[in-house]
Structures are given as C-alpha cells and as structure tokens.
Amino acid sequence: MAATFDIVFRNGVVANHDGLGPRDIGVVNGRIAEIGALGAASAGEVVDCTGLTILPGVIDTQVHFREPGLTHKEDLETGSRAAVLGGVTAVFEMPNTNPLTTSEATLADKVARGRDRMHCDFAFWVGGTHANVADLPELERLPGAAGIKVFMGSSTGDLLVEDDSGIEAVLSQTRRRAAFHSEDEFRLRERKGLRVPGDPNSHHVWRDPVTAMLCTERLVRIARRVGARIHVLHVSTGEEIDFLKHHKDVASVEVTPHHLTLSSDDYARLGTRLQMNPPVREPHHRDRIWWGVSQGIADILGSDHAPHTLAEKAKPYPESPSGMPGVQTLVPVMLDHVANGRLSLARFVDMTSAGPQRLFGLANKGRIAVGYDADLTIVDLKRTATITDAQSGSRIGWTPYDGHAVTGWPIGTIVRGRKVMWEGDLVTPSTGAPCLFAEALPRNR
Ligand code: DOR
Numbered sequence: 001m002a003a004t005f006d007i008v009f010r011n012g013v014v015a016n017h018d019g020l021g022p023r024d025i026g027v028v029n030g031r032i033a034e035i036g037a038l039g040a041a042s043a044g045e046v047v048d049c050t051g052l053t054i055l056p057g058v059i060d061t062q063v064h065f066r067e068p069g070l071t072h073k074e075d076l077e078t079g080s081r082a083a084v085l086g087g088v089t090a091v092f093e094m095p096n097t098n099p100l101t102t103s104e105a106t107l108a109d110k111v112a113r114g115r116d117r118m119h120c121d122f123a124f125w126v127g128g129t130h131a132n133v134a135d136l137p138e139l140e141r142l143p144g145a146a147g148i149k150v151f152m153g154s155s156t157g158d159l160l161v162e163d164d165s166g167i168e169a170v171l172s173q174t175r176r177r178a179a180f181h182s183e184d185e186f187r188l189r190e191r192k193g194l195r196v197p198g199d200p201n202s203h204h205v206w207r208d209p210v211t212a213m214l215c216t217e218r219l220v221r222i223a224r225r226v227g228a229r230i231h232v233l234h235v236s237t238g239e240e241i242d243f244l245k246h247h248k249d250v251a252s253v254e255v256t257p258h259h260l261t262l263s264s265d266d267y268a269r270l271g272t273r274l275q276m277n278p279p280v281r282e283p284h285h286r287d288r289i290w291w292g293v294s295q296g297i298a299d300i301l302g303s304d305h306a307p308h309t310l311a312e313k314a315k316p317y318p319e320s321p322s323g324m325p326g327v328q329t330l331v332p333v334m335l336d337h338v339a340n341g342r343l344s345l346a347r348f349v350d351m352t353s354a355g356p357q358r359l360f361g362l363a364n365k366g367r368i369a370v371g372y373d374a375d376l377t378i379v380d381l382k383r384t385a386t387i388t389d390a391q392s393g394s395r396i397g398w399t400p401y402d403g404h405a406v407t408g409w410p411i412g413t414i415v416r417g418r419k420v421m422w423e424g425d426l427v428t429p430s431t432g433a434p435c436l437f438a439e440a441l442p443r444n445r
Contacts, residue, residue, distance in 0.1 A: 003026065003033075003034060003038070003041045003042075004041065004042045004043070005026035005027055005028055005033060005034070005038070005041055005042075005043045005044070006027050006028055006029065006043070006044045006045070006417060007026075007027045007043060007044060007045045007046075007047065007374075007417055007419075008024055008025065008026045008027070008038050008041060008043040008045075008046050008047070009024060009025040009027075009047045009049050009054060009376065009378070009414070010024045010038065010039070010046055010047065010048055010049060011024070011048060011049050011050040012024075012025075012049030012050075012052050012053065012054040012378065013052070013053045013054065014035070014053075014054045014368060015053065015054065015055050015056070015345060015346070015349050015368070016035070016056065016367065016368035016369065017367065017368075017369060019346075020053075020345065020346075023035050023036060023037075023054075024036060024037060024038035024039065024041075025038075025054065025368065025374070025376070026038050026041055026043070027374040027417035028417075029417075030373060030374055030416035030417040030418070031364075031370075031371060031372065031373060031374060031416075031417070032368060032369060032370050032371065032372050032373075032374045033370060034370060035368065035369075035370060045419075047412070047419065049378060049412075051380065051382075052378050052379065052380055052411055052412075053345070053378070053379050053380070053381050054368070054376050054377075054378050055345075055348075055349055055352075055353070055368075055376070055377045055378070055379060056349060056352075056353035056354070056366060056367055056368050056375065056376070056377070057088075057089030057090060057353060057365065057366075057373075057375025057376055057377050057413075057414070057415070058087055058088045058089060058330065058331055058352040058353060058377045059088070059089065059090045059091070059092075059352060059353055059356040059357075059362070059365065059366065060083065060088045060090070060091045060092070060301075060302055060303050060305070060327050060330060060352075061091075061092040061146070061254070061300060061302045061356050061359075061360065062092060062094065062179075062233060062234070062254065062256075062302030062303065062304045062305075063079060063083070063091045063092070063093050063094065063302075063303060063304070063305040063327050064079075064093070064094045064096065064156070064304075064305060064306045064307070064323065065078075065079030065080070065091075065093045065094075065097075065305075066079070066097060066307065067079075067097060067110070067113060068097055068098060068099065068109070068110075068113070069097050069098025069099065070097060070098055071395075072309065072395075073307045073308055073309055073312075073395060073396060074307045074394060074395045074396065075395065076093075076110075076113055076114050076117060076118050076122075077117055077118065077119070077430070078393065078394055078395040079091070079093075079118075079305065079307075079327065079394065080114075080118035080119040080120045080122070080430070080432060081119055081393035081394075081426065082305070082325070082327050082328040082392065082393035082394040083119065083120045083327045083328065084119040084120050084393075084413040084415070084420045084421040084426065085328050085391070085393040085410075085413075085421055085424065085426075086327055086328035086329060086330060086331050086332070086393075086410055087331040087332075087377040087378075087379065087410025087412075087413050087421075088120060088327055088328075088330065088331065088377070088413070089120050089121065089365075089375040089376070089377060089413055089414070089415050089420075090120050090121040090122060090123075090365060090375065090415075090435055091118075091120055091121075091122050091123075091327065092122070092123045092124070092125055092146040092360075092435075093110070093114075093122060093123070093124050093125065093146075094125050094149060095124065095125050095126055095127035095149055095159060096127070096151070096155070096156055096157030096158075096159050097110075097157075098157070100127050100129075100157065100158065100159055101124055101125070101126055101127055102126065102127040102128075102129055102131070102132050102139075102159075103132065103135070103139070104135075104138070104139065104142060107124055107126055107139070107142055107144060107145060108142075108144075110124045110144070111124065111143065111144035111434055114144075114432050114434070115432060115433060115434070116430060116431055116432065116433075117430055117432060118430055118432030119415070119420055119421075119426065119430045119432060120413070120415055120420070120432055121365070121373075121375070121415060121416070121432055121433050121434070121435050122144070122432055122433075122434060122435065123144055123145065123146035123434060123435040123437070124144055124145060124146060125145075125146045125147060125148070125149035125179060126139045126140060126142075126145050126146075126147070126148055126149065127148075127149055127150070127151075127159045128148040128149065128150040128161060128170045128174075128178065129159065129160075129161060130161060130166050130169075133166075133169045133170055133173055134173070136148055136170065136173040136174055137173055137174075137175065140174055140175065140176045140178075140440070141176075141439075141440040142440070143434055143440075143442055144434035144435075145437075145440065146179075146360065146435075146437075147174070147176040147177060147178055147179060147231075147360065148170065148174050148176070148178040148179070149178070149179045149180075149181075149233075150167070150170055150178060150179070150180050150181070151180075151181040152167065152180055152181060152182055152183060152184070152185060152215050152218075152219065153181060153182070153183030153184060153185045153188050153207075153211070153215060153277070154185060154188065155181060155183075155277040155322060155323075156277075156306065156321060156322060156323055160185065162184075162185035162186065164218060164222060167218070167219065167222050168222050168225070168226060171222055171223055171226040171228035171230070172226050172228075174228060175439070176229075176360075176361075176437075176439050176440070177229040177230065177231050177252065177359060177360060178228070178229075178230060178231065179230075179231040179233050179254075180219055180230060180231065180232055180233060181233055181234070181277070181278075182212060182215040182216045182219055182232050182233070182240075182278075183207060183211050183212055183215050183277065183278055184211050184212075184214040184215035184218070185215075187210065187211045187214060188206070188207060188211060191206050191208070191211070192206065194206040195317070195318040196317075197316060197317065197318070198316050198317055199317060200267050200271050200272045200274065200275045200317040200320070201264065201267040201268070202317070203267075203275050203279050203317065203318070203322075204264055204279035204280065204281050204282070207277060207278060207279050209236075209237040209238075209239055209281065209285065211278075212235075212236055212237050212239075212240055212278050213237060213239045213240055213243065216232055216235075216240045216243060216244070217243065219232070219251075220243075220244075220247045220250065220251055223250045223251065224247075224250060228250070229250060229251075229252070230250060230251050230252070231251070231252045231253075231254065231359060232244065232251055232252070232253055232254065233254045233302065233304070234254055234255070234256050234259065234278055234302065234304050235253050235254065235255055235259075235289065235292070235298070236259050236278040236279065236280075236281055236285060236289075237278075237281065237285050237288075238284060238285050238287070238288025238289065238291075241253075241288050241289055241291065241292035241297055241298075242288070244292075244297060245292075245295070245297045248297070252299045252300070252359045253292065253297055253298045253299050253300075254298070254299065254300050254301070254302045255289050255292065255293060255298040255300075255301060255302075255351075256301065256302060256303060256304050256326070257301065257303060257326060257329065257330050257333045257334055258276065258280055258304070258324065258326060258400065259280060259281075259285070259286060259289055260286060260289055260290060260293070260334075260337070261286075261333055261337075261401075262274060262280045262286075262400065263280060263281065263282060263283040263285075263286050264280060264281055264282045264283070265283065266280065266400075267280075270400055271313075271317075272313045272314075272315075272317055272320035273313055273324060273398070273400050274324065274400060275313075275317065275320055275321075275322050275323075275324075276304070276306070276322050276323060276324055277322040277323070290342065293343065293347065293351075298351065299351065299355045299358075299359055300351050300352070300355035300356055300359060301330065301334065301348075301351040301352055301355075303326030303327045303329075303330045304323075304326060305325050305326045305327035305328075305394075306322070306323025306324060306325070306326075307323065307324075307325045307394050307395065307396040308320075308321045308323050308324075308396065309396050310396065310397075310398055324399075324400050325392070325394050325396060325398070325399055325400075326399075327394075328391070328392065328393060328394065328399070329387055329399055329401050330352075331377065331379065331408075331410045332385070332387060332406045332408060332409055332410065333387075333401060333404070333406065334348055334352075335348070335379060335381065335406065335407070335408025335409070336406035336407055336408050338381070338408055339381065339406075339407035339408050340407075345381070352377075353365075353366045353367065354366055354367065360437060361437050361438040361439045362435055362436070362437060362438070363435075363436035363437055363438045363441060364436060365435060373415075373416050373417075374414060374416055374417035375414060375415055375416065376412070376413075376414035377410060377412075377413060377414075378410070378411050378412035378413075378414065379408060379409065379410050379411060380408070380409050380411050381407075381408050382407065382408075383407070383408065383409035383411070384405065384406070384407050384409075385405070385406060385409050386403060386404065386405045386406070387399060387401040387402065387403070387404045387405075387406060388402055388403065389402045391424070411423060415431070415432075416431070416433075418431060
C-alpha cells in the first residue's frame, strides 16, 4: 500500500545532503517522513513545487525583535511576520530588550510571548553581564535559550562586558558556544569626538576597523586561555577575516548581508538608515569578507535585523540610533548574489541552515532529512522582483534595499510541515515554538 502523508511537496528541486535534484518530500506530524518519488502516495495536501527550489529552512541566528519594552519598533509577532515573508523558518532573538533578557524569568517571559504567536520557530539569546555570570551555566541550558550573548562594545541598550576579566569570567562559565558583539569599548570611548554631527559617514571613522580587530584579538586570546568556543557576530573588517582564519578551532564567524552588499559609498544615499554597529565600511572590507565566504572562513549568515522607526532615524547623527532591518531581505538579497555568480546555492544553504545546526547543535533543524522538522524555504531562483518598503512585514515599514532589484525570491515558508507563507501571504495561524538544542535537551520529552 502506498504511504500516506499529511502533506507532500511535489515536483520541486531539493537541495539536501544528496546535492540538488528532483525529489518529493512527504511530511507526517511536522517531521520529514520520506524523500523520493512520492507520486503514488496519498496525502492530506499536495503542494505543487514545479519550477521551484526547496531549501532547508533558513535560520537567522541574529535578530532584534524588541519585545518586551521597545514594541513601538517591533514585536515578536511583527518581527516573525517579516521573517516568514522573507522565507526564514527560525530566528535566534537578541537580549537587548527592556527588561534585558538576563535571567530565567525574563527568558521564560519571552518564550511564553513567542509560543503560538510568532510565525516561525525561535530561540532567545541570554545576555551575559557582570552581575549574572554565576548563573550562566543554568541560564544557557534553559528551554528556548540559544546560548549566551555578550556586548563587548556598547550599542543599542545597556548590555556591556567591556573588560578582559569580565569576558574571562563569562567564558569560564559557558559550555555552549557564546556569541560576541566585538568592538573595543575603551577605544570607542576615546574616539567619540570623531563623530561629526549631521554626518553618518563619520560613523565608520569613529568605530574604525582597529576598534573591531582589537576586540576580536582580545576575545580570541581569552577564549584560548580558558578553552572556550566563541562565535564572533557580524564580522565587518577584512583584518578580522584574515585573523580569524588562524583561529577556526575556537572561533566561528558570522557575516551579514549588509556588510556583503552595501559599503561606505552608500552613506550619501541612505544617510542614517545605513548607520549600524559594527558599521558598514569601505568597499575593500566588503570584498575581503566575500573572500572569507568563498574560503569557508565565514560559517553563517545572520541578518542582525535591528529595526528603528524612521522618526528615530530622522534624528541628526549621532543622536540617530544604530541598526537597520534585514530579516525579510536576507533570502532575496543573498539569492541575488547567487544569481550573479558570487555565491553558490550550496554555500548559501551551508551558511543559513547546515551552518547554524553545526555551530549551535540544533537537535532537529537545519537539514532536509528524514526525522528532521519539515522546515523548508521554497524559492524561485529565476523570479525577478524589486524589494520595496511597502512589502515590509516589520512594524517600521522600511528597508535599506527599497528599490533594489533582485533575481531570486522566497515563494513559500514551511514551518514543521505547515505552510506559513505562500506567495507573500500569511496562510496559517502562528504556531511558533522554541527550537531544541542537542546540548540542552529537556528531559522526558
Ligand atoms: O547597529 C546595531 N543595532 N548593532 C547592534 O549591535 C544592536 C542593534 C540594535 O539593537 O539596534
């Protein structure tokens, strides 16, 4: 008797461990149950994917969704709406909310807010601070925790561990791979006078490449001393790429679509909308980060989706806040690089699903394989489209890519076998749930 599935994705070209090829995917209870030629199978629903490419669900491991406390910019519902409209099936959200996510109670609050309200699955980074360092071993293992995140240089919010002894204390406590915003706070303080009022192009002069490199060197030195794994978020300089290639045993590397796509040439056009920490820099940094992608030095792509309202961005620099949205545009912007030959589709998958699984030990996501969650990002690699502010699912309603024409577009977002987004529409009520991690599996599931 032919097998029966809840849903079958038929006639798509699937990117998985067998390479790129025509395969059907059958799903039972939200998990992938069979991959192959399933034309004879019966199914509750059949999704015709003719002409489409099916990728493992894209996991964005760095987003700021602002809830609780800053929900005039974004909340977990709107941020995850933007995510699934952009083909993202799971996000790891950052702790610089208000209150900060630095305790069991604040983490549990976020998990409760996200469950069945977020459109995609999720985990939350817990902020490491001087005050909670003794609690980190328990905090990093709590349900819904992605791990510990530390700001070494100040950015939006009050999280900061700027000193070597503080970093050493954090890394002595953590067992999971902790993530770092690596900009040297001491140099940032010394150089504050270099900010030119009204000129956002001075942002990357103030927060210069040495600021990033100094901090990353300190961080790697401490990680080696302590014997800890570290994840360096949003690497923005060629110097760090050339440094980190010698330290892949301890350090993983995140790069962002904006550092790969935009450059300091764009400040004149985008003004404070381009203002971001660490900054978007001169084109030669962008080129060296691409080299890091081509050589496998970069492990994963994160959007660092960091929404601020246009009214906030309209304040004159440097009163304007740093951060730009990105979760919805990660897939189309990077697929356009695929279409242009700068990135292979296999490398895109490596950096957006296999990479997050490898670095953070996702228990059942990151692959199109039997037994895994049926999280799928279904794309049309040939579709040409223009990104616009009007498409934004985010509360802030703007994107630095407004008017950017791309080839390659997300058509469907499938979370645990449910069609959440199809052709730009949200088609299923939200059923977001926490991601599971091999290093912190809850007992008696
Ligand atoms: O530009 C940034 N904005 N960088 C960060 O690290 C934080 C983010 C935010 O939360 O706005």
